Amino acid sequence: MSTITESNLKHTRSKGIARIDWVKVGSYLILLVFAAVYVGPLFMLVNTAFKTLPEFFRAPTALATGLNFQNFVDAWRLAKFPTYLVNSVIYTTVATFIYVVTTVFVAFPIARGYYKFGKYILLLYVIALFLPPALIPQFQLILNLGLYNTRIGYILLFLINPIGMIIIVNYIKTVPRELDESAAMDGCSYFRFILTIVLPLIKPAVATVTVLHAIGIWNELILPTIYLTNDALYPVTRGLIVFQGVYGSNWPALAAAVLILMIPMLILFMFLQRYIIAGLTEGAVKG
Amino acid sequence: MASVTYRNVYKRYGDVTVITDLNMEIADKEFVVFVGPSGCGKSTSLRMLAGLEDISEGEIFIGDRVVNDVPPKDRDIAMVFQSYALYPHMSVYDNMAFGLKLRKTPKAEIDRRVKEAATILGLENLLDRKPKALSGGQRQRVAVGRAIVREPAVFLMDEPLSNLDAKLRVTARAEISKLHQRLGTTFIYVTHDQVEAMTMGDRIAVMSDGLLQQIDSPRNLYNAPNNVFVAGFIGSPSMNFFDAILVGEENRLFVDTGDFRVAVPESRKTAYSSHVGKEVIFGIRPEHVHAPEYAPPNIMGEPLSATIEIVELLGHELHLFMNSGKFSFVGTVDTRMDAHAGNRVEVLFDMNNMHLFDKKTELAIR
Numbered sequence: 001m002s003t004i005t006e007s008n009l010k011h012t013r014s015k016g017i018a019r020i021d022w023v024k025v026g027s028y029l030i031l032l033v034f035a036a037v038y039v040g041p042l043f044m045l046v047n048t049a050f051k052t053l054p055e056f057f058r059a060p061t062a063l064a065t066g067l068n069f070q071n072f073v074d075a076w077r078l079a080k081f082p083t084y085l086v087n088s089v090i091y092t093t094v095a096t097f098i099y100v101v102t103t104v105f106v107a108f109p110i111a112r113g114y115y116k117f118g119k120y121i122l123l124l125y126v127i128a129l130f131l132p133p134a135l136i137p138q139f140q141l142i143l144n145l146g147l148y149n150t151r152i153g154y155i156l157l158f159l160i161n162p163i164g165m166i167i168i169v170n171y172i173k174t175v176p177r178e179l180d181e182s183a184a185m186d187g188c189s190y191f192r193f194i195l196t197i198v199l200p201l202i203k204p205a206v207a208t209v210t211v212l213h214a215i216g217i218w219n220e221l222i223l224p225t226i227y228l229t230n231d232a233l234y235p236v237t238r239g240l241i242v243f244q245g246v247y248g249s250n251w252p253a254l255a256a257a258v259l260i261l262m263i264p265m266l267i268l269f270m271f272l273q274r275y276i277i278a279g280l281t282e283g284a285v286k287g
Numbered sequence: 288m289a290s291v292t293y294r295n296v297y298k299r300y301g302d303v304t305v306i307t308d309l310n311m312e313i314a315d316k317e318f319v320v321f322v323g324p325s326g327c328g329k330s331t332s333l334r335m336l337a338g339l340e341d342i343s344e345g346e347i348f349i350g351d352r353v354v355n356d357v358p359p360k361d362r363d364i365a366m367v368f369q370s371y372a373l374y375p376h377m378s379v380y381d382n383m384a385f386g387l388k389l390r391k392t393p394k395a396e397i398d399r400r401v402k403e404a405a406t407i408l409g410l411e412n413l414l415d416r417k418p419k420a421l422s423g424g425q426r427q428r429v430a431v432g433r434a435i436v437r438e439p440a441v442f443l444m445d446e447p448l449s450n451l452d453a454k455l456r457v458t459a460r461a462e463i464s465k466l467h468q469r470l471g472t473t474f475i476y477v478t479h480d481q482v483e484a485m486t487m488g489d490r491i492a493v494m495s496d497g498l499l500q501q502i503d504s505p506r507n508l509y510n511a512p513n514n515v516f517v518a519g520f521i522g523s524p525s526m527n528f529f530d531a532i533l534v535g536e537e538n539r540l541f542v543d544t545g546d547f548r549v550a551v552p553e554s555r556k557t558a559y560s561s562h563v564g565k566e567v568i569f570g571i572r573p574e575h576v577h578a579p580e581y582a583p584p585n586i587m588g589e590p591l592s593a594t595i596e597i598v599e600l601l602g603h604e605l606h607l608f609m610n611s612g613k614f615s616f617v618g619t620v621d622t623r624m625d626a627h628a629g630n631r632v633e634v635l636f637d638m639n640n641m642h643l644f645d646k647k648t649e650l651a652i653r
Contacts, residue, residue, distance in 0.1 A: 185339075
């Protein structure tokens with residue numbers, strides 16, 4: 001018995017060596033190209049951030065000769081990071097917090113069908129997902145409300161986002177309805193139920209929505225350019241414009257600034273990522 | 288501690304009436320089981336009592352108080368759900384303490400009650416665990432524990448054992464019965480399992496199509512079912528029914544199915560006399576079908592010959608699925624009987640245990 005197995009094994013092995021799996025080789029090559037497309041710009045960004053300006057202009061794509069941290073110092077100073085960072089943190093945390101909490105409170109009764117036309121309200125959110133951004137009416141609205149060029153006005157822009165609502169509604173549907181009833185019998189109020197029972201149970205969805213929304217606000221460049229003119233209210237993205245000159249841009253400092261800009265969101269993502277992975281995959285297998 | 292009363296209760300969803308004119312009085316400390324097939328309205332009746340469903344018409348009392356508009360938390364009840372409804376992110380201790388915390392019960396008192404309930408249910412070592420780390424049986428006990436700590440006037444249980452395996456269900460059943468004796472509180476228990484109903488309830492409310500068919504002690508339900516539905520629902524295997532005509536001949540009564548004819552005992556003559564010549568449903572339980580050689584003495588055995596179609600030996604009993612020509616029926620006979628599929632045998636119907644129902648109304652004739 002053992003000899004037969006041995007010879008069989010040898011046979012298969014020799015067959016394996018003789019044949020090259022071209023499909024596999026091809027697929028790895030394609031993956032390699034994709035990886036280069038994704039990683040390439042990131043690598044260029046890091047590489048540029050460590051170059052001096054003359055070095056950059058001599059050969060923009062060449063490898064940096066040393067680690068030049070001066071760009072980060074310049075970026076921090078020129079892009080007014082200390083002020084703008086505080087602004088960005090305020091906008092991002094306040095808007096994301098209000099957005100997530102209100103979304104959960106709105107999503108729960110929709111998911112449960114506790115009000116009559118909940119289904120249709122959700123449909124409106126889905127439709128809104130496909131509509132183009134309504135810049136002009138939105139601008140008029142903010143202007144007429146007297147909120148143009150104010151922190152509140154700017155935060156207000158980020159309090160609605162259909163995708164988060166859709167994710168959270170669908171996730172709440174996986175929370176058993178008996179928990180609502182059990183809590184009702186325990187004497188739990190609606191607000192307390194949402195905060196102490198529902199929120200902890202939908203952590204993955206909340207984490208996903210938080211990260212998506214926070215990154216969106218943090219990286220927003222168009223809206224601050226439109227709605228904020230006061231230098232003291234700019235978010236950090238707006239500060240990047242100083243590196244763009246009429247006669248030439250300070251690319252290494254800009255690259256350094258972009259890297260600094262990325263750090264907080266990277267940290268947030270790392271903190272929440274274990275929930276996010278669960279949030280995106282869960283529900284797929286639950287009946 | 289409290290009694291529960293349903294008075295002319297209706298439940299409607301739009302045009303569909305799911306509970307019709309429910310009237311029931313459940314005494315203090317009584318253990319009542321609502322039983323019936325899926326969709327019969329048993330859970331809805333319980334949920335109306337719990338305050339989880341509105342009452343369309345009528346009144347529900349807990350004690351002397353009408354609770355129609357009282358929110359669930361103020362009804363002084365606790366409920367064990369079929370899915371247990373444990374909070375997944377809380378430990379066993381917190382699950383049990385949650386309701387008390389909301390009621391602002393002092394911490395020491397919460398601790399005392401939770402620990403006491405844990406001792407009763409054998410959960411002392413599991414208090415720090417999350418529900419995910421518990422077995423089905425343990426989860427079920429936590430759900431019961433959560434109800435116990437509330438010290439409610441009425442316990443409501445909605446099919447609490449249906450997620451357990453058969454063996455565990457038997458022990459859990461006994462535990463709940465013991466708990467009822469120990470706590471001396473009113474228990475209302477919903478199940479579709481007639482064995483649970485028969486073994487646990489002081490009284491059983493049999494429901495079907497939103498109607499209360501009969502509420503009585505397990506013994507009375509078994510011996511004197513009110514109608515064909517109750518007769519068929521209680522007992523396993525269920526009662527055999529034969530469409531027949533009640534015939535009076537030479538001062539005796541006979542049940543004539545067209546296939547066979549069996550004599551009615553003297554003692555029932557007066558009760559049945561009004562139905563002579565009418566269409567009836569003749570019922571006999573499988574356990575009242577005997578093999579002649581092993582039939583107990585003193586029965587009024589009416590012979591009938593039938594062909595055995597299937598033989599099922601369960602160890603302690605032998606089920607024979609037989610055919611008398613027009614009718615198929617089941618007999619639970621003595622295991623010593625030498626029975627084989629295809630054999631033609633003679634069996635005895637113990638007519639002292641016969642049941643007779645009106646064909647039109649399906650009500651028992653007594």
